[in-house]
Amino acid sequence: MTNPSSIASRVPAGRNRASATSVAARVAWVMVVGVFLCFFALPIAWMLLAPTRSDAGIVHGAPFTFGSLDDLAASWRHLYDFQSHAIVTWVGNSALYSFSALAITLVTAVPAGYALATTRFRGRVALLTATLMVMLMPNATLVLPLYLEMNALGLDGSRLSVILPLSFFPFGVYLTYIYYSTTVSGDLLDAARMDGASEWTVFRRIALPLARPVVALVAFFSFVESWNNFFLPFVMLPDSEQYPAQVGLNTLLTASPMFNSSSGISEILRPELALAALLTSIPVLIVFLFSQRALVSGMTAGATKE
Amino acid sequence: MVATGTPQARVGASRPGIRAAKPRGRRVGSGRVGYLFVAGYTILLLLFGVAPVAYALWLSVTNSSGQLVGLGNFTRVFADYRFGPVFAHIGLYLVLWLISLMVLVVTLALMLHGRLKRTSAVVRFLCYLPGAFAGASSVLIWLILLDPVASPIGPVLRAVGWSSAAQVVAPENLPVIFMIIAFWTGAGSWIVIMYGALNGIPHEVIEAARIDGAGALQIALRIQLPMLRKWIAYMLILAFAGGAQLFVEPQLVGTASFGQVPDDWSPNQLSYQYAFVAADFNGAAAIAVVLLVLSLGCAAAAVFKAGLFERGHS
Structure with a gap:
């Protein structure tokens, strides 16, 4: 998402002394923000993918993979049939x-x-x-x-x-x-x-x-x-x-x-x-x-x- | 102005207070016409704002035959063995929720501020998006995501000792689970708002501190944090008021907990139980009045104490 070297190059020339700590700080920044990004975004990604998989696929398969359109159709049919649409x-x-x-x-x-x-x-x-x-x-x-x-x-x-x-x-x-x-x-x-x-x-x-x-x-x-x-x-x-x-x-x-x-x-x-x-x-x-x-x-x- | 321009411009911009916003100009609309314009809204306010409160107050001090009983209903519900636990549950949840909100939202807003504009905007948007799933959807999703059998973070859950869905939704875990759900759906909008408030801090102030040799951390602690204080207070008051009213989360988790979580986990659920299970409207009203006082207190604090809604001086 962000390239540390390109970030470091934006640090003003007068601060080159601090560039090592600056890079470390940027890496820490990316990691902390990354963790929160995962927390907020991955559940949505999961929700988008889950309907395309079978229940067994969700339990046994690798997470965050696309299932098939057939499974999506099956999920929709089951949901639509529930208490007559x-x-x-x-x-x-x-x-x-x-x-x-x-x-x-x-x-x-x-x-x-x-x-x-x-x-x-x-x-x-x-x-x-x-x-x-x-x-x-x-x-x-x-x-x-x-x-x-x-x-x-x-x-x-x-x-x-x-x-x-x-x-x-x-x-x-x-x-x-x-x-x-x-x-x-x-x-x-x-x-x-x-x-x-x-x-x-x-x-x-x-x-x-x-x-x-x-x-x-x-x-x-x-x-x-x-x-x-x-x-x-x-x-x-x-x-x-x-x-x-x-x-x-x-x-x-x-x-x-x-x-x-x-x-x-x-x-x-x-x-x-x-x-x-x-x-x-x-x-x-x-x-x-x-x-x-x-x-x-x-x-x-x-x-x-x- | 409201829907145009940049959010930054709006945060911190001077606003008319209730009294300060005197109608301008030599001639203002006459009183009678004013009444006509506010009539529809005032009727709704009276019917669905004032009347339910008044009726709940009346029910809370009477019995089922309409006789005044003083504070009898209150002492009765206070003595209910469920009354203490529901407030203990909600209290624990509120502590966790407010601390996470205060620490993490402010930290994230500070981290996102002033860095890589494009990246920061994308991150803020993604933090805010889960808010669209507030309510039943978010509970449904997290119930599945926290089930170690199907969860993409199954190994993590097992590492903290949660190896089955039933173990996860055990009553002692609920405050943490509700905190996670509330944070997922609610934190993003506050991050966006705090970020906007940070933009309201004059650039020269930050620049002057930087020239004096202040690092990012010092700027955050000495300048940005004190200037955010009002917003943090506002956020905490509203989050407290909203959190105390928890209903949908415990209700849904209760139905999906294999019978472990009782139907009266939160105060609003208890009031609901009084009304629908025991058909005791007076008891239900008494609990509703307690919650109402709590909410009104928070609203009054936000209006009169937090200083965000400048009322001006007459």
Whole structure:
């Protein structure tokens, strides 16, 4: 990956005395970083290769080798046949829940962030503080209280009991608030108001078209959080037909004889589990491939330096 | 600004605080319109943020017939023989998780900073990618990878005395296993963020120290580390809050542990057991309230103490 001699040649001429220790330091650097790289990357490589092998091949064969397309087809067939293509249902449910929640999030969060940044009203600081607090609380905190509430309302077990709580996304409001506070000039909005535009027109014609970058950012975060949420649907939904992919993986694991000697005969072994983990993560993986930069800007939004 | 420009530019850039960000201009939108714009979000906040908390609080101080019982539910769940162990489990896990996060994330960010730009970017990306598998997928993968029979690192596992899957998922190993999974999925994004924060340190400061003869280690310890302090605090607070809520990992490992790991390993699982197995909603609410207080405390610390969200002075 890195060639020590080419690194050493970059050391400034004035430091030649130290070049021996410098090379040693660089070698140590490569080794430490290499170990961590293996830790982070090899499980993914393994996950990509495992579905192409048979279970016996994984146990007895050399690690990190490609099996065959036949074995990949067999893994897929076993997975697809599980509870009459439940995997497709689960991924479909995940998509339904994530996109519905995302739509409601965008419709509510963008106007809210805009108003918090550009208008003044009673309760504004309280609303912002509440948003900040809830945003920093782990989302698992509210799951059981939400279940108790939904149970009292008789809504538990319905798809809405998952979609509606997921669509409450204070982080999205906060990101939009920061975006409008820092980017959109108050003078621009004022000029439009002076020209007689109504508040709605100002928002619709000026603020909304400017919001595209922050909408993408909010969408990224909301989608990933909804898609990867396990606890909320696990608690709310009793029926396998309604499970999203994350909860479906739990069903697969329970059915697999790999880890439960008590479970009946099942074709769900290591290649099928790896394939399921991979397939159900692909949408988030795609988002991740394009969003490293967005992640930093999101996580650091609102932070100030002394 | 948020989605454009470089991350470096954003970290450490001045941000408006809640109070500091007063609407600019002579005329600002009138209050009534403001209410309309925030109405949808406020309804969601009330229904799915405030109401569940209020209802859980109410349930935690009443009994199943709706009579006030004071702190009865709390003393009852505190006396449960499972209550101590679940917090002991989570406490041990949190110690391991926070230490590994603090030491390794900061070390890696420092090592990656200022070296071989292209290589460093690739390494950061690969560290961050496993985050896409957060949740059930990561648990599934690590359950297989830590099974000595099939693992590519089987010999290593056997060397540390883990020779069968059942031995690996023995209860005493769980804090370490959850730490590994959490680190695999969660450390990368913090490495990326710490790296961004390091870029926020003015170049002249580092250069001046270098001219004065400071080595990389001294620069790291004397300059970079103190300047990262806020970010480290922020990371630890959020990691603590998130770690205390552990649910999916012990739940999945529990189903795959050949019956060794009980269904009530973490506090959230215990609360779940109260609600679903014992149908004791008041007890479940009491545990949920304890966890809620913990989370709120962390959130308040992050907002008011860590100093990252500058609230300004009115």
